[in-house]
Amino acid sequence: MLKIRTLTRFLRHIVFFLLLFPISGWAQTFALPDGKKFERLKFRLVNNLIVIPLQVNGTELSFILDSGVDKPILFNLSDQDSVQINNVSEIMIKGLGDGEPIRALRSHGNIFSSKFITNSDQQLYVIVDRNMNFSPSLGIPIHGIIGYDLFKDFVVELNYGRRFLKFHDPETYTRSNSRRDQSLPLSIIRKKAYVDGSLLLAKEQQVKLLVDTGSSDAIWLFENETLQVPDAHYDEFLGEGLNGHIFGKRTRVDEIRLGRFKLENAKAAFPNSDSFDAIKNLGNRNGSVGGEILKRFNIVFDYGRNTMTLRKNRNFSAPFRYNLSGLSLQHDGVRYISESIADSRGVVHSEENTFGDVQILFQDRLRMSLVSEIIVSGIRAGSPAHEAGLLEGDVILAVNGKRIHRYKLQEVLNMLNEQEGKQIDVLIERYNQDLRFSFVLKEMFKKKP
Structure with missing residues (x-):
């Protein structure tokens, strides 16, 4: 077993196109303990994606449940993750996108597990390109994607309404006869x-x-x-x-x-x-x-x-959301902010912070906090935000008077795309200057009457 950061010196090179050919190899199966009919697992729904925790050789990582992928793929791993992977070779893989094939590691003999389900001989791939990273655009750490190996071994019940999964033993699962199904x-x-x-x-x-x-x-x-x-x-x-x-x-x-x-x-x-x-x-x-x-x-x-x-479920009639502002956002590291403390005792009522909540108090009157920084990662030509003058790389500080460090990335995106005709006031930082911009959200397509 090798630490991820020391693997490359031992690798051999082969060419392999992940999406073109079925992957054969070592037998591998997820299973429940004897007598257990299912495991229930809570998930987070982030930008319509299912994020689940799984342990890989004892290290807990976050995976997107992706029914469009064959073998698990790991990426966005750092030395701090200290993930062990076994039996490694180097390959090239080709997936969706306009770039060239990318270098990856193929590994087998890995233990994947949650509370009850376990696979002690899981094949996986590791993307070694550090530019492959979904975490900034989703606002939470994402370490990989997993799909077919879970779907083939279980009857998978996916409850989007209440945000949980059930992995049922196919031998004991009883199908529902409800007329709603x-x-x-x-x-x-x-x-x-x-x-x-x-x-x-x-x-x-x-x-x-x-x-x-x-x-x-x-x-x-x-x-x-x-x-x-x-x-x-x-x-x-x-x-x-x-x-x-x-x-x-x-x-x-x-x-x-x-x-x-x-x-x-x-x-x-x-x-x-x-x-x-x-x-x-x-x-x-x-x-x-x-x-x-x-x-x-x-x-x-x-x-x-x-x-x-x-x-x-309860989401069925929800409107389809478009990017009315034209802005794409992502996390881009962290920054310090300073705020006055309302009461003399310096009691801090902290908000949930995806990347931690580091604070320094000065004489019970000033609080400095380390918060995630959100920037404009893209902007659609001709969109309201583009016409107002916002630029890629602008740091978002506030939306309609709300300081955005108090909110998750997806909540900020919702503020910027709430409804057609709403005026949006944005405070940004550009080249160490604070600037304000205003624009009105515009629907690109009208619903038929």
Whole structure:
């Protein structure tokens, strides 16, 4: 067993394209203890993504549960994480994005566990490029993604409404007969799950969609002769893949149906084709359905029976949120702020802080706190924020008079995209100067009456 920071000197080089070929190798299985029927695990829902804690060889890490990934992938590891990984070789992998293949480590014989479930021979990959890091854009530490190996070994009950997972033993699981549920057939192809649905986009079309819990978006669609980008669209940065930025066109679909469930005026995106160079043959796949739609249901994934059971939850009728301001934000380290202390005894009523709460008190009158710094990481051309004069790299200090260090990253994003027609006043720092900007949120697409 080797510490992650000392591995590279022992590696050999092979070329491997992770998304193109199924991975074969060592037998590996997650299991519950004898007699236990399920394990319940709470998760955090961050930007429509499911974040779960898992231990890797005794070190607790945070994973995104991603039904679109085969083997677990680790990234954003530092010397402080002190993760041990075993039996290592070096490879190159290619994923979504517009960049080149990236260097990674392949490892087997690792122990993955939570309270009850354990896999003592888990294969994994480690991205050694430190630029591969989702934590700044999500506002919490993220160390990796995991998917198929959990879905294949359990019946996975995913309760978005109450934020918990249940990993059921397939041998003892009893299916619900509630009339509120509908079971849809899943196609498990190359260790990924696909579901059939229909879209109303100029005309009704049948589509096959990858079920992708690792996407925070609603629907991604691949343009072809029959599936065309509507005239009402705009260009936008869509997200990060394993190989870099993904750009595309943002639009709406009039309707999407999964079984009997219908969602109207749903968000959709058409990623640029160069982001999918790694996928040479899409077959009859038309795109993917992600977290912004999936979170509207409580879902049971039963890969053994090739089914996905849906039940509407309290999120079902929530509006689809667009980036009305045009701003993308991310964490960018920490900064000190000073505040006066209201009472003479210097009692501090601290807010939850994702990256800790370090404070220095001066004579019970002044408090200095170490807080996370949030910056503008991107800005859409022609958006309200762009026209108002904000720039990439601006440090956000306050939104509508609220000092943002008291809030989580996703809460700040919600402030900046609350509703069409709302005026937003932003205080920023640029080159050691505090500047104020105002703009009005603008909806890019109007709902049909």
